[in-house]
Amino acid sequence: MTDLVTVGDATLRFSPPRGERIETAAGFDAHVGGPESNVAVAATTLGLDAAWLSKLPDTPLGRRVVGELRRHGVRTGVVWAGSGRASTAFVERGGAAGARTVPDREGAAIATAAAEDLPLGVVRDANTLFVSGATPARSETLLETTATLFSVAGEADTTRAFDTRFGATGLDADRARDLYDHLLDDVDVLVVDEADAEAVFGLDGDVVPAAHTLRTRYDCTTVVVTREEYRHPTVGLHGGEIHEVSPFAVETRDPAGVHDAFVGGFLAGRQRDTSVKEALRQGAATAALKRTIVGDVVVGSPDDVAAIRDDRE
DSSP states (O other): OOEEEEEEEOEEEEHHHHHHHHTSOOEEEEEEOOHHHHHHHHHHHHHOOOOEEEEEEESSHHHHHHHHHHHTTEEEEEEEESBBBBBEEEEOOSTTTOOEEEEEEEBBGGGGGOGGGSSSHHHHEEEEEETTTTTTTGOOHHHHHHHHHHHHHHHHOOEEEEEHHHHHHHOOOHHHHHHHHHHHOOOOOEEEEEEHHHHHHHOOOOHHHHHHHHHHHHTTTTEEEEOOGGGOOOEEEEEEEEEEEOOOOOOSSOOTHHHHHHHHHHHHHHHHTHHHHHHHHHHHHHHHHTTSSSSSSSSOOOHHHHHHHHHHH
């Protein structure tokens, strides 16, 4: 049985040296990142057996994505498409305006991925399935594919986890809410950022009532609310328990992928049957480790995450 299966796209991100602009840079660093692939890498960093499922073009760029994830220990289940392209983006880091991203994902092969394209047996045999809101927002096909994946997982008693990722959907609030309404009744673990809860669901103010409202609305087992890029405590609601876990203080070298590292760390903690509070702490420590690393994914070992946790204890 696979510990964690994630399904989605991964983007080849090209960045000029920090402080340089895209239009004048002579060279670019290449990184692979995406919500689901980043979560899978974080889980493998913590010792889980994680697999990433997707649809990619059979091109050097598609193979670069797969090779990168395999180097991080992630197993891949990819359908190779004869048409379509790999998603790319150009990211400027630093400067007065902070990071700037120029996405280039139109016509990506992933947008045509139907449920029958993917190895559903891997989903049935997984302990946890994870998808982010960025994936079903890409196309109507992917919306229905995600709904089918959650249905298949539910029939197999696979835990279904979903992260709203409203900012990555490219949708307005009303369309995003319709998308969530289509999927979240079949979700067991919901991760939502405080800003998403306010923008999409109108839930401003105290995050604890917001978590209660979302859990009641969608009948989720667990709701996790992240806050302001982890500058404030993360809140987890599970059963009758409410937990708050503060972020770990580290120097931020690159904020890319920090949220995904948290999600991967949290899901890894739950996979090992730790309490929700301990899983939140593991997620916070994994996110802190990622902040110290340039690139989209967290690189290290369980000992590196444990060292960050031990500094506070």
